[in-house]
Amino acid sequence: MTTIETGTVITGVLGHEFHYARTPEETADLVETVLNTRYSQIYVWDRPCLSFRDENGPSFPHARVRITVAPDDGWGALNHMDARPEAVNGEAVDSYNPHATEEMPALLFDPEGQLFFPASASLPLDQARQAITEYCRTGQRPSCVQWQPGQWY
Incomplete structure (x- = not known):
């Protein structure tokens, strides 16, 4: 069997639509699109992710970043x-804003249900942009923001 080197593919699932980025320019555009879409998920893999609607789907890597934004509120x-399997008990963490206040917006974690992020997970969009960009570049949990224990939803 022949393997073709595809490099890294960023898959953005925005709502139920799959978007792919392979170049730095496409990735930068995808990050900005994510920041203007209320609910998204980003996967970094050596191939595109596939929906269950695809002939050979579903197909996803083990890790992802889920993003909820309130673009008008920032x-x-x-x-x-x-x-x-090698992640200790798996890992689920939420972003953490040590400067969170009671006025922080409650951002919806899951558009299909009534699950919300804790208010302390709300970050200014510039910080969210930095973290998403880092994740797209490294495929690892971003280190440019702080994290707090999350839940497996």
């Missing part, structure tokens, strides 16, 4: 999940 929240 806030976003992130959840990093890593379900690899």
